[in-house]
Amino acid sequence: MRIINLMVKEIKSYCRDKQMFLFYLALPIGLMFILGTALSGAFAKDVSINDVNILYKSKGDSEFTESFKSFIKKMEKESDLSFKEAKGTLEGKEAIRKGEYTAYIELHSKEVKIYKNSTTSVEQSVVQAIMQNFVDRYNAVYEIAKINPKGIEEATTASNSDYMKERALNSPNKPNAMDYYAVVMTTMTAFFSLFHSFQLLRGETVLHTSDRLLSSPISKFEIFVGKVLGILVVNMMFLLAVILFSKYVFKANWGDHLFLIFLLLATEVFLAVSLGICISYIAKTPQTTSVISVVFVQLANFFGGAYFPFTAEEGTFLHLIVNLSPLHWANEGILDVIYTGSFDTAFSVLFSNIGIALLFILITTFALRRREGL
Structure with missing residues (x-):
C-alpha cells in the first residue's frame, strides 16, 4: 500500500508540471506534423512511368518460346505492358533506334538479349526486371521438371504456380511519411523518459525532502519501486x-x-x-549526468532513425552503431508488427529491453544500498 501511495504521489506531482505536458505531448505531435508533412514526398510509394511497349523476336526452342508467350499473356492482363512480335531482326533494332518501342527482346535458347531505348531509363529498368524474373522462373521450373513425373511441358506453362509458391518477406506495404514519423516520434518520446528519471531520487536531495522521506516508515526499496512505477505510469499515459x-x-x-x-x-x-537512474548514480555530479544523458539520447535518436530513416551497410562499424540504438530496436520491432505481421523482432526487443533494464536496476540497487541517503 505504501508503494501505491508513493506512486500516486509521483503521478500527481508530474501531472501538475506544465512543462512535462509540453515536452511529452506538444513536442512529439508538433514534430510528427512538421516532418510527416514536409517529407511526404521522400516516402512516395508510386513512381510514374510512361507506356512500356516491348517488341520481341523468338530465335530459341519451342519450349522456351511457348513459356515466354504464356508469361507475357499473364503480364498483359495484370499490367499496362504491351508486347508485340517482330517479323525480323532488322525491324526490331530499327524500331529501337527510332524510339518506337521501349525495348527489343531476342529470345535464344534459354537466353534473352535486350536492346534498349536510351531515352527511357525507368521503363528500361522495368523491362530488365521483368525479363530477369522470367528467366529465373524458367530455369527454376526446368530444374524441378527434371525430377517431376509431370514433365517439363506442363511445368513450363502458365500453371507453374503449382510448382513455385511465392511469399514476400519484405511486405510491399510501406509506411508513408506520417505513418513513419508517428512511430519514430512515439519511440523517441518514450526514450525521453531518461531525462526525468535521473532526478527521480536525486530530486529529493535537491529539494531537501530526502531526510524526511527516509525517516518515514518506508524502506529505500519501497521508495525506489514507488517512484519508478510513478514515472512509468505517467510516461505511458x-x-x-x-x-x-x-x-x-x-x-x-x-x-x-x-x-x-x-x-x-x-x-x-x-x-x-x-x-537514467543508473547514470545518475554512476556520474559524480548533476552536470555530468545531464551531459551524458543528452549526448546518449541524441545519438540514439539519430542512429535510430528518429529524424530520417537511417541505414548502414551490413558488416560495417556504422551498422554496429545503428544496432546499438534502443530506438532502432523499437522502431524495427513496431514497423515489423504493423507492416509484415511478424512478431519475432517485437518479442526479441521486448525481452531485451526488460533484461537490460533489470541489469541497470541491479546496479542502481547495489549503489543505493552503499549510500546513507538517497
Missing part, C-alpha cells in the same frame, strides 16, 4: 495520448496489434528510466 492523437487525427497506421506495440513501448520506457 503520455505515450497513449500521442498514439491515439496520431491515429485518429493524423490517420497514422498503427496496425491491428496495438496492445503488443504498447507493451513494447512500455518496456522501452522501463529501459530508459532504469538507464
Whole structure:
C-alpha cells in the first residue's frame, strides 16, 4: 500500500508540471506534423512511368518460346505492358533506334538479349526486371521438371504456380511519411523518459525532502519501486495520448496489434528510466549526468532513425552503431508488427529491453544500498 501511495504521489506531482505536458505531448505531435508533412514526398510509394511497349523476336526452342508467350499473356492482363512480335531482326533494332518501342527482346535458347531505348531509363529498368524474373522462373521450373513425373511441358506453362509458391518477406506495404514519423516520434518520446528519471531520487536531495522521506516508515526499496512505477505510469499515459492523437487525427497506421506495440513501448520506457537512474548514480555530479544523458539520447535518436530513416551497410562499424540504438530496436520491432505481421523482432526487443533494464536496476540497487541517503 505504501508503494501505491508513493506512486500516486509521483503521478500527481508530474501531472501538475506544465512543462512535462509540453515536452511529452506538444513536442512529439508538433514534430510528427512538421516532418510527416514536409517529407511526404521522400516516402512516395508510386513512381510514374510512361507506356512500356516491348517488341520481341523468338530465335530459341519451342519450349522456351511457348513459356515466354504464356508469361507475357499473364503480364498483359495484370499490367499496362504491351508486347508485340517482330517479323525480323532488322525491324526490331530499327524500331529501337527510332524510339518506337521501349525495348527489343531476342529470345535464344534459354537466353534473352535486350536492346534498349536510351531515352527511357525507368521503363528500361522495368523491362530488365521483368525479363530477369522470367528467366529465373524458367530455369527454376526446368530444374524441378527434371525430377517431376509431370514433365517439363506442363511445368513450363502458365500453371507453374503449382510448382513455385511465392511469399514476400519484405511486405510491399510501406509506411508513408506520417505513418513513419508517428512511430519514430512515439519511440523517441518514450526514450525521453531518461531525462526525468535521473532526478527521480536525486530530486529529493535537491529539494531537501530526502531526510524526511527516509525517516518515514518506508524502506529505500519501497521508495525506489514507488517512484519508478510513478514515472512509468505517467510516461505511458503520455505515450497513449500521442498514439491515439496520431491515429485518429493524423490517420497514422498503427496496425491491428496495438496492445503488443504498447507493451513494447512500455518496456522501452522501463529501459530508459532504469538507464537514467543508473547514470545518475554512476556520474559524480548533476552536470555530468545531464551531459551524458543528452549526448546518449541524441545519438540514439539519430542512429535510430528518429529524424530520417537511417541505414548502414551490413558488416560495417556504422551498422554496429545503428544496432546499438534502443530506438532502432523499437522502431524495427513496431514497423515489423504493423507492416509484415511478424512478431519475432517485437518479442526479441521486448525481452531485451526488460533484461537490460533489470541489469541497470541491479546496479542502481547495489549503489543505493552503499549510500546513507538517497
